[in-house]
Amino acid sequence: MTETDTAEPVRPETIKAVPVRHPGRWVSGAIVLVLAAMLVHMLFTNPNLDWSTFGKYFFEHGILKGLVATLELTVIAMAIGIVGGVVLALMRLSANPMLSSAAWLYIWFFRGTPVLVQLIFWFNIKALIGDISLGIPFGPTFITWDVNSLVTTFVAAILGLGLNEAAYMSEIVRAGILSVDEGQTEASQALGMRRLKIMRRIVLPQAMRVIIPPTGNETISMLKTTSLASTVAFTELLKAGEDIFNANYKTIPLLIVVSVWYIIVTSILSVGQYYLERHYGRGSSRQLPPTPLQRLLRMNLTSFHVRPPVPSAQRSPEGGIR
Amino acid sequence: MSEIMVKAEGIHKFYGRLHVLAGIDLEVETGEVMCVIGPSGSGKSTFLRCINHLEKIDSGRLWVDGHLVGYRQRGEKLHEMRESEVARQRQDIGMVFQRFNLFPHMTALENVMEAPIQVRGESRAVVRERATALLEQVGLSDKMSGYPSQLSGGQQQRVAIARALAMEPKLMLFDEPTSALDPELVGDVLDVMRQLALDGMTMVVVTHEMGFAREVGDSLVFMDGGVIVEKGLPREVLAEPKHRRTQDFLSKVL
Numbered sequence: 057m058t059e060t061d062t063a064e065p066v067r068p069e070t071i072k073a074v075p076v077r078h079p080g081r082w083v084s085g086a087i088v089l090v091l092a093a094m095l096v097h098m099l100f101t102n103p104n105l106d107w108s109t110f111g112k113y114f115f116e117h118g119i120l121k122g123l124v125a126t127l128e129l130t131v132i133a134m135a136i137g138i139v140g141g142v143v144l145a146l147m148r149l150s151a152n153p154m155l156s157s158a159a160w161l162y163i164w165f166f167r168g169t170p171v172l173v174q175l176i177f178w179f180n181i182k183a184l185i186g187d188i189s190l191g192i193p194f195g196p197t198f199i200t201w202d203v204n205s206l207v208t209t210f211v212a213a214i215l216g217l218g219l220n221e222a223a224y225m226s227e228i229v230r231a232g233i234l235s236v237d238e239g240q241t242e243a244s245q246a247l248g249m250r251r252l253k254i255m256r257r258i259v260l261p262q263a264m265r266v267i268i269p270p271t272g273n274e275t276i277s278m279l280k281t282t283s284l285a286s287t288v289a290f291t292e293l294l295k296a297g298e299d300i301f302n303a304n305y306k307t308i309p310l311l312i313v314v315s316v317w318y319i320i321v322t323s324i325l326s327v328g329q330y331y332l333e334r335h336y337g338r339g340s341s342r343q344l345p346p347t348p349l350q351r352l353l354r355m356n357l358t359s360f361h362v363r364p365p366v367p368s369a370q371r372s373p374e375g376g377i378r
Numbered sequence: 379m380s381e382i383m384v385k386a387e388g389i390h391k392f393y394g395r396l397h398v399l400a401g402i403d404l405e406v407e408t409g410e411v412m413c414v415i416g417p418s419g420s421g422k423s424t425f426l427r428c429i430n431h432l433e434k435i436d437s438g439r440l441w442v443d444g445h446l447v448g449y450r451q452r453g454e455k456l457h458e459m460r461e462s463e464v465a466r467q468r469q470d471i472g473m474v475f476q477r478f479n480l481f482p483h484m485t486a487l488e489n490v491m492e493a494p495i496q497v498r499g500e501s502r503a504v505v506r507e508r509a510t511a512l513l514e515q516v517g518l519s520d521k522m523s524g525y526p527s528q529l530s531g532g533q534q535q536r537v538a539i540a541r542a543l544a545m546e547p548k549l550m551l552f553d554e555p556t557s558a559l560d561p562e563l564v565g566d567v568l569d570v571m572r573q574l575a576l577d578g579m580t581m582v583v584v585t586h587e588m589g590f591a592r593e594v595g596d597s598l599v600f601m602d603g604g605v606i607v608e609k610g611l612p613r614e615v616l617a618e619p620k621h622r623r624t625q626d627f628l629s630k631v632l
Contacts, residue, residue: 243479243538246430247493247545248469250461257496261483 109309113300114316122296123317129213129282129292134275136218141225146255148230159226166223172284175216179288181207213285213292221278228270232263272329276322283318293317383408383549383580384429388438391424391604398424400604402438411581413591413612416601417627422584425601426551429582430471431464442471443548469497472542476554478534480526486513486537487522490544497545505544512540516570532563536570543574550574552583588632592616600624 099105113119147159166174182203191197207215236259244254286295297314301307334347384406391399398421406412414422427433428440431448440447448464449456459467480489490509494500513522516536526534535555542550552571556564568590575581575594585591591598591612598612600619608615608624616632619625 237479239475239477239479240481242432243473243475243481245432245465246468246471246473246475247541248465248497249493250465253496257492258481262481 104308105312106306106309109306110312113297113310113313116300116313118296118300119293119313119317122291122293123321125291125296126279126282126293127321129210129217129285129290130275130279132214133217133221133282134278136214137221137225137274137278138271140219140222141227141229144222144226145229145233148226149233163223163226166220171216171220171281172287174220175213175284175288178207178212178216179209181212209285209288209290212288213282213290216288217278217281217285221274224274225271228267228274229263232265232267233259235266236262269329269333272325272332276325276329279321279325280318381408382406382441383410383443384582385441386425386438387440389425389428389435389440390437391421391428391433392436398604399428399435402604402606404599404606404609406580406582408580409578410596411575411579411583411594412597412599413595414582414584414599414601415586415588415591415627416607420601421604422601423553426473426553426582426584429549429551430468430473432473442467465497469493469545470548472545472547472550474535474538474542474550474552474555476557478526478531478538478558480534480538480541482526485523485525486518486529486533486540489526489537490541493541494544509540509544512543513537515573516540517566530563531559532566535559535567539567539570539574548580550579550581552581552585554584554586556585556587586631588616588628600627602627 144159144162147155148163150156150159185203187200188203188206189197189200191199233255240258240262241254244258249257282292283294285292286298289295291299294314297310301310331347382405384404386402386404389399389402390397400421402421402425414426416422424433428435429442429447434448445467446456447467448459450459450463451457480486481492484492487506487509490512491502491505494505494508495502510519510522513519516539518533518536518540521529521533521537524533526537529537539555555571556567559567564587568587571581571583571590572594583590583595595612598610598615599606600608600615600621600623602623608619608621615624616628619628
């Protein structure tokens with residue numbers, strides 16, 4: 057880039073013209089500036105925000121424990137969602153009508169009811185099942201467990217979030233599998249490979265390119281959805297904040313503590329997703345787009361030449377699939 | 379190994395109400411190179427795909443190397459084969475596709491090594507040696523670590539041929555192997571196929587390359603409307619076609 061700047065051929069004279077005025081831009085810009093100034097003023101002067109309380113509780117033990125619980129819940133629920141999603145997707149694509157309609161029914165049910173209802177449902181599962189026992193179906197039983205000892209609030213939260221997520225993930229995985237060309241399966245069959253091996257060695261690795269980006273979105277979405285577990289008395293980040301402000305009535309500062317933690321973690325996940333997408337974009341395009349750091353390093357800060365705008369084909373990480 | 383590699387008797391195939399194959403009777407001898415020509419939609423590709431059971435036939439009987447394809451006969455009754463048995467049969471039948479169908483997430487060498495390792499469970503070292511030799515044989519010794527997207531169409535198709543040969547098949551099926559290639563790349567692929575024919579491989583080649591058919595083919599089949607219209611020595615069929623439909627077709631393509 058710098059070489060072209062030094063060895064530039066003689067250019068014909070550039071047009072010098074009076075630029076078009078944009079009074080609308082000045083007006084709208086001024087309005088935004090005033091609104092922003094009001095917001096900043098409020099942030100610093102409103103006593104209800106109480107920044108000293110914010111500082112006091114940001115690294116408070118209970119909040120950090122809640123944060124860890126939120127992260128645990130996100131990871132485990134997503135793991136259940138991904139594994140369950142792959143299984144459901146394979147069932148839906150199966151030649152066996154029993155399997156494919158069972159998967160269809162599952163997806164229909166779990167996508168058709170709000171996840172909050174499902175969470176409360178799992179929390180109250182004792183009222184439906186009572187005891188779980190191991191034995192012969194419709195025959196004698198060998199061991200019996202009390203449901204409440206098995207389904208703690210943590211398990212209820214994991215089941216509610218994970219099983220719901222599996223329904224969404226299965227559609228993502230199915231779309232990925234269907235995006236792989238039929239010819240890949242035929243070529244594998246012609247080589248004497250069997251169905252499971254074709255799926256594992258040939259189809260799924262290629263489907264990953266389609267599956268990974270929306271899975272990143274799902275993970276970010278899941279992190280925030282875990283806050284619903286506070287309603288079933290599971291102490292995650294939001295519940296930890298609630299427990300504190302229920303005692304000291306400093307509601308707003310503690311909600312801000314919680315929100316800032318959510319923003320920090322989603323930001324980290326977004327960065328991770330960007331690099332994951334970049335990794336799986338390999339092979340589809342010949343050259344990878346530069347990372348933000350590379351872009352910064354390449355920027356010629358001393359030059360004032362107007363550069364042609366870089367086509368931004370990047371999809372925003374928050375561009376959801378739902 | 380029997381004298382007859384492929385034997386077809388009264389093959390019929392329907393897609394819904396479309397009668398794609400309307401009674402095919404055919405024999406391919408071991409070591410024979412048979413070229414199949416015909417207008418698009420004549421059923422030639424479908425017939426080829428029936429030979430390795432990628433398509434199920436609706437009636438008739440099909441044998442490869444003396445074994446029924448896709449079925450087992452017990453007395454009067456036919457039993458459908460299990461997936462594992464069909465897969466076992468396909469290991470001996472190599473197939474090359476019009477659109478190559480290489481595995482894009484693997485290098486050329488990995489493409490060739492995949493099936494012998496995953497299907498036959500051969501050791502990596504043995505397979506690597508054979509795959510390297512095969513890629514050299516098709517003139518790609520410098521492209522082994524290239525991914526399919528980095529290869530030209532002609533190079534991809536030669537990798538695909540090497541991939542099929544890595545399973546050491548008794549029979550090779552070619553489904554319009556040069557139809558998706560730029561004209562200047564066709565020659566390299568045909569050269570590889572010619573060498574394969576000289577080495578004694580039994581081949582069924584669906585093609586539009588009349589020059590290849592005339593020069594390399596032992597026999598030529600002209601298909602139209604799901605039936606074999608004419609069959610004979612390539613030189614004779616191409617020079618003096620007996621049937622009206624063959625004459626019409628050849629007058630358009632030659």
